[in-house]
Amino acid sequence: GENVEQHPSTLSVQEGDSAVIKCTYSDSASNYFPWYKQELGKRPQLIIDIRSNVGEKKDQRIAVTLNKTAKHFSLHITETQPEDSAVYFCAARVRGGSQGNLIFGKGTKLSVKP
């Protein structure tokens, strides 16, 4: 089955710096890669996603890149702000079959220091 590895587990940056979180996946059939942000005590919420037919996607200060050959994808946050502090999860979904499996990485706790 699919396995998603996420690094680093914790990341601390100064306000205004960039943050990069990386994930690798094992199943080459995976075709959908969402990123979720979870604030303390809240539910995970989607911040950006990318499908396997696209190499890069950007939404304001957030971007995601996908390298299908290497089976890795990354989240880039530019000009970080204190409100970006949260736990971020990457995930991968396998194509075909029941399409039931959305497998998550273990999360990255991002701290943005003012």
Next chain:
Amino acid sequence: NAGVTQTPKFQVLKTGQSMTLQCAQDMNHNSMYWYRQDPGMGLRLIYYSASEGTTDKGEVPNGYNVSRLNKREFSLRLESAAPSQTSVYFCASSRPSGGPVTEAFFGQGTRLTVV
């Protein structure tokens, strides 16, 4: 439009007690999921249901059972709770009928403590 609603929000059980976590979605989604979240372990899939009438095991199904009651509702049952099942449980749903793969929408979570 409430999205995904799960109950209860908090629960304390004694070892050996049973309980059912309820989940309902109003987005006409085919797929529904139950995850558990433990510190440092991320979100681990317990069970999922790709469509009404079907259920499949995820990564950590032992000690749990599920029922996809209808398209809207997907319940998770602990028959004999154990301290190792202390966790935060999230229900989620995705994929409108006839549509492409979409994001998963999460409920607000249930914080379960087994003593």
